[in-house]
Amino acid sequence: MSETQRPDVIVVGGGIGGLSAALALTRKGLTVRLLERAKEFGEVGAGLQIAPNCTRMLADYGLLDEAKTLGVLPQAMVMKDATDGSELTRLDLVDLERTYGFPYMVIHRSDLHGIFLRACQRAGVELLTDQQCVGYENTPTGASATFADGHVEEAEVVIAADGMHSVARGLLVDDQPVNSSYVAYRGAVTIDKVMENQVSTTDVVVYIGPGCHFVQYPLRGGEMFNQVAVFQSPKALAGQDDWGTPDELDKAFEGMCEPIQLGLPLMWRDRWWRMFDRNPILNWVTGKIALLGDAAHPPLQYMAQGAIMAIEDGWVLAEHVGAQQAQRTADGGTGVDWDSALAAYNAVRPEHCRRVLSTGRVWGELWHVDGVKREQRNIILRGRDTYDYTFTDWIYGPTALTPEQEAPLYPIIPLDSVKLPEGAEV
Ligand SMILES: Cc1cc2nc3c(=O)[nH]c(=O)nc-3n(C[C@H](O)[C@H](O)[C@H](O)COP(=O)(O)OP(=O)(O)OC[C@H]3O[C@@H](n4cnc5c(N)ncnc54)[C@H](O)[C@@H]3O)c2cc1C
Numbered sequence: 001m002s003e004t005q006r007p008d009v010i011v012v013g014g015g016i017g018g019l020s021a022a023l024a025l026t027r028k029g030l031t032v033r034l035l036e037r038a039k040e041f042g043e044v045g046a047g048l049q050i051a052p053n054c055t056r057m058l059a060d061y062g063l064l065d066e067a068k069t070l071g072v073l074p075q076a077m078v079m080k081d082a083t084d085g086s087e088l089t090r091l092d093l094v095d096l097e098r099t100y101g102f103p104y105m106v107i108h109r110s111d112l113h114g115i116f117l118r119a120c121q122r123a124g125v126e127l128l129t130d131q132q133c134v135g136y137e138n139t140p141t142g143a144s145a146t147f148a149d150g151h152v153e154e155a156e157v158v159i160a161a162d163g164m165h166s167v168a169r170g171l172l173v174d175d176q177p178v179n180s181s182y183v184a185y186r187g188a189v190t191i192d193k194v195m196e197n198q199v200s201t202t203d204v205v206v207y208i209g210p211g212c213h214f215v216q217y218p219l220r221g222g223e224m225f226n227q228v229a230v231f232q233s234p235k236a237l238a239g240q241d242d243w244g245t246p247d248e249l250d251k252a253f254e255g256m257c258e259p260i261q262l263g264l265p266l267m268w269r270d271r272w273w274r275m276f277d278r279n280p281i282l283n284w285v286t287g288k289i290a291l292l293g294d295a296a297h298p299p300l301q302y303m304a305q306g307a308i309m310a311i312e313d314g315w316v317l318a319e320h321v322g323a324q325q326a327q328r329t330a331d332g333g334t335g336v337d338w339d340s341a342l343a344a345y346n347a348v349r350p351e352h353c354r355r356v357l358s359t360g361r362v363w364g365e366l367w368h369v370d371g372v373k374r375e376q377r378n379i380i381l382r383g384r385d386t387y388d389y390t391f392t393d394w395i396y397g398p399t400a401l402t403p404e405q406e407a408p409l410y411p412i413i414p415l416d417s418v419k420l421p422e423g424a425e426v
């Protein structure tokens with residue numbers, strides 16, 4: 001057992017999910033100790049897109065202005081066909097902000113992580129590094145986490161924000177990450193490196209193509225430019241271990257439009273990210289141990305909602321903690337009814353994240369189709385009204401506390417129902 005005083009809450013994992021949850025719970029007057037396995041806090045990677053459902057929470061935390069100074073507010077999200085570069089559809093992000101009340105932003109992931117880290121430091125979260133959690137257990141007075149050095153931390157509640165390979169997840173389900181056979185390359189460079197490359201410095205541009213896609217957007221107040229190249233690995237499909245290598249990167253984008261060819265040489269080639277998710281699970285709580293972030297719902301990235309869902313988890317949990325504190329106070333008591341707070345969290349978050357994960361898989365498949373299906377998809381996307389938000393309301397709207405069955409539904413158009421024009425060549 002730790003020598004120091006027992007905190008109200010232990011958070012395991014100091015990624016964006018763990019830090020934001022620690023901040024949210026500290027704001028409710030709880031003492032929080034966060035333990036991270038790495039020797040230092042930090043994030044690997046480049047850009048993150050954060051939509052109004054996340055910037056709404058940053059505003060609530062008083063962090064939106066700082067995020068705005070570090071990020072970029074793009075004017076539009078433009079989807080193009082990767083083969084010929086033609087525009088398929090767009091979201092007007094200025095109008096989107098008017099619609100949802102909060103902006104769509106792109107930000108370097110280490111900047112967002114740093115914003116939460118500094119906010120946790122200011123709020124008095126106890127932050128410990130070099131702490132590898134190896135086990136979780138419910139106890140008569142709460143829950144505990146055991147660390148590789150043998151010491152045990154106990155609190156009223158333990159939040160496991162320990163990512164895709166969460167140790168705590170094993171208490172709830174015996175599952176494995178699902179291999180999508182897709183791999184992501186990233187590359188963030190100074191803006192001068194791309195000025196001659198036909199790039200937009202104001203928009204998020206997503207080129208979607210057969211078995212691949214390519215994303216571009218500015219970062220850090222426009223000083224940097226971020227690119228993500230994602231493709232299906234033939235070696236992964238063939239069951240080879242050594243998959244997603246740089247030779248596959250170049251081959252995957254052969255024949256794609258010129259802006260992609262100009263962007264490819266700028267990708268980092270010494271590191272790549274194989275894309276796994278997990279099947280959704282609808283129970284994240286066992287006793288006083290709760291999963292949060294990628295530990296509960298690691299997604300494929302097509303909805304750009306992974307970090308956002310993690311941030312929402314902490315915000316929603318803290319809202320329910322606040323409601324339980326208010327109830328206790330009204331009843332003349334103190335503290336938190338954790339069973340009720342965790343049950344309320346578990347009643348609303350898993351179903352929403354299930355929907356995001358499942359939609360993400362379908363959305364990704366739609367990006368990557370070829371042949372007739374590509375033509376059918378393009379007809380649907382080109383026919384979309386730019387100002388129709390029926391398919392984003394359930395994600396971007398203020399729905400975080402709303403049970404999913406009451407949230408507005410998005411329309412799904414089956415590709416097979418789309419008739420190609422007579423004589424269309426595919
Ligand atoms: C290519 C790509 C693009 C993406 N784009 C977006 C986007 O645009 N928008 C978006 O919202 N999301 C995006 N995501 C998803 C997003 O990055 C993740 O969903 C998010 O970072 C998850 O945060 P987390 O804190 O839950 O988990 P993690 O970031 O994995 O953090 C887990 C932390 O726990 C620590 N840890 C792990 N095990 C232990 C242990 N046993 N003991 C102690 N500590 C431990 C780890 O070191 C780590 O610090 C993208 C992902 C990828 C791969």
